[in-house]
Amino acid sequence: xxxxxxxxxxxxxxxxxxxGHTATAQAGSGGLTATEHRLSNGLRVVLSEDHxxxxxxxxxxYDVGSRHEVKGRTGLAHxxxxxxxxxxxxxxxxxxxxxVQGAGGSLNGTTSFERTNYFETMxxxxxxxxxWLEADRMGSLLSALDEESMENQRDVVKNERRQRYDNVxxxxxxxxxxxxxxxxxxxxxxxxxxxMADLDAATxxxxxxxxxxxxxxxxxxxxxxxDIDPERTLGWIEKYFGSIPGHDGKQPPRDGSLPDIIGEQxxxxxxxxxxxxxxxAAYRLPHDGTRESDAADLALTVLGGGESSRLHNRLxxxxxxxxxxxxxxLRLAGAPSLGxxxxxxxxxxEVPVIEAAVDEELARFAAEGPTPEEMExxxxxxxxxxxxxxxxxxxxxxELCRFAVLFGDxxxxxxxxDRVLDVTAEEVRAVAAARLRPDNRAVLVYEPVTPExxxxxxxxxxxxxADETEQTEQTGRAGEAGQEVGADx
Amino acid sequence: MSETAETLTSMEFHxxxxxxxxxxxxxxxxxxxxxxxxxxxxxCHRPGQxxxxxxxxxxxxxxxxxxxxxxxxxxxxxxxxxxTDKHAAEEFAAELERCGATLDAHADHPGVRVSLEVPxxxxxxxxxxxxxxxxxxxxxxxxxxxxxxxxLDEIPHETANPGRRAAKQLSKELFPAASRMSRxxxxxxETVAAIDAVAVRAFYExxxxxxxxxxxxxxxxxxxxxxxxxxxxxxxxTGDSAEPRPVPAITADDTGRVVIVDRPGAVQTQLLIGRIxxxxxxxxxxxxxxxxxxxxxTLTSRLDRVLREEKGxxxxxxxxxxxxxxGAQTPVGGASGAAMLAxxxxxxxxxxxxxxxxxxxVLRTLAAEGLTDAERDVAVQNxxxxxxxxxETAASVAATLADQVEQHLPDDYQAQxxxxxxxxxxxxxxxxxxxxxxxxxxxxxxxxDASQIEEPVAALGIGEVTVVTG
Numbered sequence: 009x010x011x012x013x014x015x016x017x018x019x020x021x022x023x024x025x026x027x028g029h030t031a032t033a034q035a036g037s038g039g040l041t042a043t044e045h046r047l048s049n050g051l052r053v054v055l056s057e058d059h060x061x062x063x064x065x066x067x068x069x070y071d072v073g074s075r076h077e078v079k080g081r082t083g084l085a086h087x088x089x090x091x092x093x094x095x096x097x098x099x100x101x102x103x104x105x106x107x108v109q110g111a112g113g114s115l116n117g118t119t120s121f122e123r124t125n126y127f128e129t130m131x132x133x134x135x136x137x138x139x140w141l142e143a144d145r146m147g148s149l150l151s152a153l154d155e156e157s158m159e160n161q162r163d164v165v166k167n168e169r170r171q172r173y174d175n176v177x178x179x180x181x182x183x184x185x186x187x188x189x190x191x192x193x194x195x196x197x198x199x200x201x202x203x204m205a206d207l208d209a210a211t212x213x214x215x216x217x218x219x220x221x222x223x224x225x226x227x228x229x230x231x232x233x234x235d236i237d238p239e240r241t242l243g244w245i246e247k248y249f250g251s252i253p254g255h256d257g258k259q260p261p262r263d264g265s266l267p268d269i270i271g272e273q274x275x276x277x278x279x280x281x282x283x284x285x286x287x288x289a290a291y292r293l294p295h296d297g298t299r300e301s302d303a304a305d306l307a308l309t310v311l312g313g314g315e316s317s318r319l320h321n322r323l324x325x326x327x328x329x330x331x332x333x334x335x336x337x338l339r340l341a342g343a344p345s346l347g348x349x350x351x352x353x354x355x356x357x358e359v360p361v362i363e364a365a366v367d368e369e370l371a372r373f374a375a376e377g378p379t380p381e382e383m384e385x386x387x388x389x390x391x392x393x394x395x396x397x398x399x400x401x402x403x404x405x406x407e408l409c410r411f412a413v414l415f416g417d418x419x420x421x422x423x424x425x426d427r428v429l430d431v432t433a434e435e436v437r438a439v440a441a442a443r444l445r446p447d448n449r450a451v452l453v454y455e456p457v458t459p460e461x462x463x464x465x466x467x468x469x470x471x472x473x474a475d476e477t478e479q480t481e482q483t484g485r486a487g488e489a490g491q492e493v494g495a496d497x
Numbered sequence: 498m499s500e501t502a503e504t505l506t507s508m509e510f511h512x513x514x515x516x517x518x519x520x521x522x523x524x525x526x527x528x529x530x531x532x533x534x535x536x537x538x539x540x541c542h543r544p545g546q547x548x549x550x551x552x553x554x555x556x557x558x559x560x561x562x563x564x565x566x567x568x569x570x571x572x573x574x575x576x577x578x579x580x581t582d583k584h585a586a587e588e589f590a591a592e593l594e595r596c597g598a599t600l601d602a603h604a605d606h607p608g609v610r611v612s613l614e615v616p617x618x619x620x621x622x623x624x625x626x627x628x629x630x631x632x633x634x635x636x637x638x639x640x641x642x643x644x645x646x647x648x649l650d651e652i653p654h655e656t657a658n659p660g661r662r663a664a665k666q667l668s669k670e671l672f673p674a675a676s677r678m679s680r681x682x683x684x685x686x687e688t689v690a691a692i693d694a695v696a697v698r699a700f701y702e703x704x705x706x707x708x709x710x711x712x713x714x715x716x717x718x719x720x721x722x723x724x725x726x727x728x729x730x731x732x733x734x735t736g737d738s739a740e741p742r743p744v745p746a747i748t749a750d751d752t753g754r755v756v757i758v759d760r761p762g763a764v765q766t767q768l769l770i771g772r773i774x775x776x777x778x779x780x781x782x783x784x785x786x787x788x789x790x791x792x793x794x795t796l797t798s799r800l801d802r803v804l805r806e807e808k809g810x811x812x813x814x815x816x817x818x819x820x821x822x823x824g825a826q827t828p829v830g831g832a833s834g835a836a837m838l839a840x841x842x843x844x845x846x847x848x849x850x851x852x853x854x855x856x857x858x859v860l861r862t863l864a865a866e867g868l869t870d871a872e873r874d875v876a877v878q879n880x881x882x883x884x885x886x887x888x889e890t891a892a893s894v895a896a897t898l899a900d901q902v903e904q905h906l907p908d909d910y911q912a913q914x915x916x917x918x919x920x921x922x923x924x925x926x927x928x929x930x931x932x933x934x935x936x937x938x939x940x941x942x943x944x945x946d947a948s949q950i951e952e953p954v955a956a957l958g959i960g961e962v963t964v965v966t967g
Contacts, residue, residue, distance in 0.1 A: 062520035063889065111516065112878055114883060134517075148508060148510075162809070164812060175767075175843065252508045281657075284653060354650045382593070388596065463937070
């Protein structure tokens with residue numbers, strides 16, 4: 009209920025992390041189903057009908073993200089995502105945006121460590137247009153991609169980086185903690201925004217090669233959800249996508265596996281011009297898609313998932329040492345997930361005081377586990393988040409793609425909440441005891457400095473790495489104040 | 498296509514498809530009623546929306562805050578869920594989360610809004626908790642003191658955020674010092690520090706009562722006996738009646754000028770360029786929405802077409818109109834109310850001067866040449882066409898219905914708005930946006946590095962430049 013606490017929570021789940029809690033089917037009308045299809049060029053298709061509202065969501069996940077990038081070219085997957093909106097053989101200039109919005113649709117694209125997605129939500133009678141547009145750029149982007157677009161979008165992305173990370177307090181925390189959590193050379197060591205130097209170094213030929221390597225029908229999953237006629241929809245998909253040749257040019261990402269436990273506490277102190285001291289930490293957690301990751305999600309929810317969580321009660325309510333305190337989960341399938349702690353201190357409070365309280369709460373939780381009431385609350389919270397996610401056709405389309413791309417089976421989206429509800433208190437305790445330990449975390453401490461001191465030390469504390477999970481912008485829900493592949497406010 | 502482009506034609510191309518037949522869609526019409534205690538209730542059944550949204554509007558406006566206690570409405574709103582006659586603060590939060598519910602409350606110029614979202618299966622329980630919070634908040638001294646300290650700790654975070662800082666400065670510039678609108682909605686260090694449990698209770702008792710409140714309930718209500726649930730919950734809330742408070746007239750000084758909030762070393766400049774203009778009661782609103790969208794509603798609007806897609810100065814600049822507060826329509830003299838009309842975005846520091854020069858050029862060109870019919874058509878198609886997408890969730894429908902209530906608009910306002918947009922022509926939209934953003938009547942706030950941007954901005958001739966700190 010308090011703005012900043014809410015804000016921190018949002019920053020964890022929205023800005024840094026994709027929704028940790030996944031979707032399953034029985035939402036909404038109950039008994040949601042999905043059918044799977046495969047074109048001869050390898051494009052996987054998932055369809056799901058829902059006739060409650062005359063809208064249809066198209067979602068296309070390409071199995072490529074920042075983890076596929078190579079040294080010296082961080083940020084390329086995300087920069088490339090911007091280029092996908094710059095026209096293709098039959099779509100000129102900003103035509104992709106103009107046509108979708110002119111049809112009463114909304115659209116966007118985002119890039120994460122593990123995938124790049126593109127999506128349109130359309131009035132149902134305009135569905136075919138969205139399919140035609142996605143097929144055109146999947147098959148013919150390179151016929152329109154030129155230096156002018158490349159130079160322009162490079163500048164746009166650099167301004168995106170400045171706006172979202174470099175020009176806001178604590179803005180670079182995510183890339184710093186990620187870099188600490190995954191060792192140098194690890195595919196998740198850098199975040200999707202990329203470094204300024206690498207963004208400057210990317211060439212048109214890099215972009216072309218990226219497309220030739222990763223953008224192919226057999227490296228993508230297309231989902232269509234909503235007020236659709238499945239047979240007709242499949243006919244359109246075959247018509248527009250069917251002739252795009254598949255290829256096997258894709259390079260697998262570098263191996264992201266790591267030991268379960270870091271084995272030591274990693275630590276970085278940032279002296280910057282920020283409004284308050286902060287303690288942030290990333291704990292190494294089980295891979296997404298495992299029963300243990302659902303248990304970890306519940307543990308983080310009990311510990312730091314809301315106004316009745318243990319850390320909120322301890323630090324904000326009782327000790328009154330923090331403005332806000334929360335935990336979030338960055339779910340990752342190709343590397344260990346991260347449990348994300350974010351505490352901003354109250355004025356005058358020193359970080360060690362917070363750290364001791366956090367360690368005490370985590371140790372107690374590891375020993376005793378959640379109470380039955382805490383389990384009930386955490387499962388109710390995750391269930392609601394799941395209902396929210398599936399409450400829109402766009403959310404459902406995205407979850408179907410997610411499970412298809414990361415786990416090979418979209419049907420898993422239909423049972424995800426049941427799996428969360430099936431986890432026991434003992435499993436929650438066990439994962440906390442095994443993972444939420446001081447020797448399994450990277451810690452980032454912010455110590456504020458005055459503007460004068462900040463100027464003197466400029467450059468020293470700067471890491472030159474990149475950023476963030478959901479890289480582009482959220483589409484909001486279209487309309488008077490809708491946001492697109494663009495600014496968010 | 499440029500010379501550097503290559504051809505890739507191994508796929509078979511088809512002409513752009515034509516749309517099918519549109520399914521008619523209307524903004525949902527709520528059913529309006531009144532409980533015995535005087536509480537107005539709007540309800541709206543949305544099939545499939547399993548998470549029900551409840552919005553409560555309390556006629557407790559910021560201008561009712563006592564002198565020197567700016568922020569008391571905010572603290573009161575937050576304190577509603579910090580304990581009741583039946584639950585202590587921690588218990589209350591735990592009970593809410595046990596329902597899988599979220600509860601949010603905030604105070605703004607028109608009043609306080611309390612928003613509940615909960616799966617329909619636990620609606621009765623959650624509405625019971627909401628009713629408790631409204632009917633019998635405990636306002637314990639210790640919790641109020643904690644909320645005050647917490648709020649004081651938040652202020653430096655807001656000051657550090659360039660967007661929030663710009664908004665605060667623009668309000669200070671536009672509105673007369675005596676107007677509540679000139680000051681931060683959630684108070685300053687001085688005024689917040691003066692708030693205690695006595696002040697919070699006094700504000701609650703003076704301004705919170707069912708007779709001047711409205712609850713909006715939206716979601717899949719299949720099988721829910723809402724009348725019975727409401728009678729058992731919000732129906733228990735009692736209070737006296739009250740005369741509606743008059744809405745003070747809103748005036749602003751939009752003399753063209755520039756204020757730089759100095760941020761040495763900032764890599765970007767946050768822009769906020771604004772003034773005030775008509776609210777939704779004014780017949781020009783639809784044309785103003787349409788024209789403002791053409792100017793800066795999206796990535797393909799005039800501002801981003803130049804500033805982002807041609808020049809790369811920004812990640813995105815938006816123009817918008819946001820109602821500050823509206824009064825009831827009176828038989829004579831119309832309504833008192835106003836909207837903030839503004840252009841906002843961030844540009845990189847070295848290009849701040851050039852970006853503002855281009856921005857003004859866009860405005861001048863618009864005033865000189867007007868919008869094109871094609872621009873108007875695409876904007877109408879978007880603004881009207883996205884309605885079923887925009888209102889897919891219960892929460893979005895509830896928020897719009899509650900906005901209508903707090904702005905004294907009829908329940909079918911949004912439904913009528915789509916018809917009005919569709920019949921608004923290019924000439925009207927042009928006139929509205931040009932009069933909304935006159936080049937010599939805009940107050941420009943820049944949060945950025947004064948040592949780098951002051952000189953180039955002063956050279957543009959868009960108004961006298963002053964530099965402030967803090």
